């Protein structure tokens with residue numbers, strides 16, 4: 586009589602990585618051999634495969650319009666600042682309170698020319714209304730939000 | 738495919754708006770689908786999709802060709818979505834990467850047919866959507882990136898800003914959890 590595989594809990598982590606082709610080759614071969622003789626693990630793998638198939642059957646969601654055209658329009662209205670270096674934080678040197686900065690931000694609404702620099706506007710605004718960026722609000726700076734993980 | 742998308746991204750980075758428009762057209766539905774399944778609000782997902790591409794354009798100077806453009810794009814989409822979910826306080830903070838899944842046994846009793854086996858294709862889709870939405874965000878997002886976006890573990894690690902080894906364990910846990918919920922709902926369904 587052949588020895589049945591000892592009763593054990595299938596290792597979902599290994600089975601899941603096996604399904605994804607993310608095991609190293611020796612682990613993969615060992616698990617493949619085990620699957621040939623262990624109906625318990627084989628049935629769990631089958632469930633994972635069915636799950637993947639079910640995901641494949643989810644309806645493809647579509648936005649329903651050409652976003653590129655909308656983006657084009659927005660970019661034309663607010664072109665990307667081409668510089669990679671951050672502007673000097675001139676406002677950080679000013680002996681003003683946050684309240685004063687906020688009032689400057691209000692003043693910005695009357696015309697950024699008053700402040701003598703287009704780059705200053707989003708930064709001052711960001712200080713006072715960081716949590717309520719308008720719908721057109723953009724990333725505050727290339728280094729501030731999204732680059733860290735992608736660089737690793 | 739990857740070379741093509743990164744080629745477009747390089748051109749966009751150099752200031753070619755048409756190249757960026759092509760990237761938008763190529764990825765708009767995938768980004769939208771991901772965000773929609775993350776936040777379950779169509780209007781908000783439309784806004785966030787638009788914001789994702791605007792932010793991507795703004796941040797293009799920081800993109801490096803050694804990163805796949807789509808991975809980088811999903812990272813932006815994911816961060817923007819989590820921001821909104823946090824504001825809505827819908828991000829559940831669960832210790833996901835330690836211990837067993839919360840008491841949800843996956844194994845059916847010996848020889849019992851699985852309750853989901855009688856379901857139609859349409860029912861399976863509905864139950865999967867429901868089960869997915871009941872998962873903590875951290876499990877939902879990793880399932881979407883793997884099962885719908887077909888990302889490698891390395892790309893998932895970059896997108897979620899976690900270790901590659903964590904991808905393996907978190908994904909297995911997420912699959913176990915969604916299967917358990919699926920099985921649970923399928924059982925309820927049968928007793929109707």
Ligand SMILES: [Zn+2]
Pocket residue numbers: 590593595619623625626627
């Ligand atoms: Zn086994």
